[in-house]
């Protein structure tokens with residue numbers, strides 16, 4: 001039985017946000033600033049966010065040349081430009097939210113490396129023209145002269161540099177967002193897994209499990225920001241067709257020398273790496289086993305970790321081939337059928353947000369702003 005005091009502070013809110021990752025926390029912050037006085041509560045089933053936001057690579061990126069080319073082919077020029085705009089605005093929004101706080105942000109630019117000729121290289125002028133509307137600059141520059149400066153193997157044939165990208169410390173970022181939200185009056189409850197949402201005449205009832213107990217929480221509205229786990233709570237909607245994708249990462253022990261600077265993309269964005277201090281973080285390669293990697297399991301596999309290590313030793317840092325690996329982990333991305341970020345009402349008092357498609361550092365701030373707009377009506 002809940003006490004009177006517990007009922008007063010815990011059982012009722014104006015808005016409940018389910019999921020304490022980048023989307024959930026930025027939505028909480030948006031609501032706290034746009035609708036002061038409203039009771040906003042975040043329910044997170046983990047002790048800390050347990051999906052993508054604390055397990056990612058920390059790239060603050062808008063998409064590499066080959067990724068943007070693929071988006072144009074898949075979605076058309078207007079839709080591809082729209083997504084780049086959302087990523088660009090989202091990064092500015094995130095940085096402005098965190099201004100004055102240490103999120104380990106470094107603006108050292110991004111690079112894409114190619115072992116062979118690639119059709120996107122022929123389209124660099126066309127794509128720069130399109131993107132200049134968003135970035136106001138030459139987004140992609142062919143800079144193969146940098147290949148040897150970064151210490152890559154001779155097999156690397158082309159390098160495209162972009163001055164737009166940065167990187168950040170994903171742990172510090174989430175920590176800053178959680179602390180800011182709490183200071184803004186948002187209540188964060190961890191270890192609280194929402195099991196179901198039921199519409200009522202004036203809002204929603206949420207059933208949640210916390211420890212061994214089940215509880216009922218009432219709210220005016222609910223926002224579902226549970227990324228790969230959205231299908232647990234949403235049925236019969238595009239959101240229920242979200243597919244999980246495991247991303248595996250490794251981090252080396254400190255290296256004697258660190259020639260890398262900025263962020264790096266390879267294999268059409270499936271592989272990514274960057275320096276973290278004097279270590280190298282390297283991740284991706286799920287295209288080697290698409291089906292096996294369509295999972296919410298946080299295990300790692302020999303196939304992917306082995307491929308990443310081979311790439312590290314043979315292509316990325318051939319002069320430091322005896323380096324040891326210090327950390328290995330995986331996290332869960334979520335891919336949507338349309339590739340578009342989507343924020344929609346799924347019932348009168350419930351909004352769902354998804355579609356970061358592996359780029360939530362960039363997109364989550366724009367998505368959070370859209371959520372507060374959709375919640376207005």
Ligand SMILES: Cc1cc2nc3c(=O)[nH]c(=O)nc-3n(C[C@H](O)[C@H](O)[C@H](O)COP(=O)(O)OP(=O)(O)OC[C@H]3O[C@@H](n4cnc5c(N)ncnc54)[C@H](O)[C@@H]3O)c2cc1C
Nearest residue numbers: 019021022023050051052053056059194247331359360361
């Ligand atoms: C390995 C990896 C590398 C990545 N690298 C980058 C990168 O470099 N740059 C970039 O832009 N993006 C990157 N991403 C993607 C980015 O991290 C995500 O797009 C972003 O973090 C998604 O945020 P989110 O809030 O939607 O989801 P999440 O961070 O997954 O948050 C969802 C939360 O919901 C909680 N939850 C789930 N079900 C329930 C429930 N029923 N009740 C309560 N809580 C629940 C989960 O525990 C989780 O904490 C990467 C992702 C991975 C996995």
